[in-house]
Amino acid sequence: MNIQTRSGIKGDTPAESSATQKAYHELRRMLLTGEFLPGEKLKIDRLRTALDIGSSPVREALSLLTSDHLVERIDQRGFRASTASNENFLEILTLRCALEEMALRQSIANYSEAWEDSVVLAHHRMARESRDHVEAFEAAHKHFHMTLLAGCSLPILLKFCSQLYDLNIRYRYLAGRSLNYQKRDIAQEHAGILDAAIRRDADLAAERLQNHYRLTGAFLDGFLSSMTTPPQGRRAGA
Amino acid sequence: MNIQTRSGIKGDTPAESSATQKAYHELRRMLLTGEFLPGEKLKIDRLRTALDIGSSPVREALSLLTSDHLVERIDQRGFRASTASNENFLEILTLRCALEEMALRQSIANYSEAWEDSVVLAHHRMARESRDHVEAFEAAHKHFHMTLLAGCSLPILLKFCSQLYDLNIRYRYLAGRSLNYQKRDIAQEHAGILDAAIRRDADLAAERLQNHYRLTGAFLDGFLSSMTTPPQGRRAGA
């Protein structure tokens, strides 16, 4: 059975080779978009059925997500979606500002034409997507920000930034995409960062990047007071 | 069979409850102490036999170690010990300096008597161990450094610092503990950091911490030129 293991038919994500990969990406998406509540128990058997794969890949995927801080592993009591709290959110914001500033400054210091090209391209693609689906825009948005940092040539730092970015995204979904952060002129903020970066003005670029984050942070902060970590993440209905 | 699953008899490490935990800690120890060469293939079956457990816990442990940057997962070709390079080492050093400075400053800003007590205690225990086993000293050394940072109340940052600390340890073992970094007066460096910290002189503490790291870094740098990542981590004999 399980013939579509080697699907490749509807390759939205590039060639989901292994079952573990499939489980990882799908669970990650579900966690980021808030399909699991913070602290919610992640029962192996439910997921196994829902994803139509064995328990081993599920467990492996959850183990991988643990290191991304999206899932918590409880000694011999399985897994649950990471809890959420205002403190956690503020820490993510703080670390993002600090680490991304470091990476951005290094990127600018390492300036190359290839990097400039890639950043401009990423910015353009993001601008194009924004009119269409929110899903695609989010992907392009992350890509733009990561491209800005990618010139730093510090792989571990980049991984940290990527993880923090995702954690932040999760909060945005948890707070509800409803709060239209499109009210602010996001596009102009992005353009400003891009402009400072390719003009190699590190101070200005860093400042604009931080403002970009802090504004979003201020938007979300407060919305989260209602959802401080519940003592037991037991969900009501099935 | 496998009766000693629930051992608990010789609880060196506090109660190795699950097989996954056992595998994780043992593999982690082996990776940190250089029992696996950088890039070396980690065959499931070998490990399964060596650790006397099934393949599932081994795979799960390796998945967890992947997120600690100690193991690399290759698409459908299993796992291998992380490669090592001078660039990687220098990145670790750079990030350690930056992140630990941030954490230390925050710890000092959050000063409390409880924190002061814990730091003094950790320092004393480290000093006591140093005469005895190297193994125990390493543990106490890490504990001292992490205690210094623990007051910052930023769990994610602490986890990053802990990971980076371990990665650095690995390089120390890879370069051979032979290079007696005891030549320097490590003890005095530690005392200096402790002193500045409990006197709440953030600038001085940060400076001393960075010197502490950079000196060790300078020691190791160069020793590593001979071991830049091999293209294929194939080990010779069994």
Next chain:
DNA sequence: AAATGCAAAAAAATCGATATTCATGACTCC
């Protein structure tokens, strides 16, 4: 009536077997 201990049920963890995938080397075709 509350607390404690016990038993049944649920869930997690682990195992061993099977199916896939990848690597190696011989063989054929050009």
Next chain:
DNA sequence: GGAGTCATGAATATCGATTTTTTTGCATTT
């Protein structure tokens, strides 16, 4: 004679069943 192709062997990845652990509900005792 060299390059490409197919068969063989090794290793990984996955599955489904079994074992272990935790949780829940109930009966008993104080």
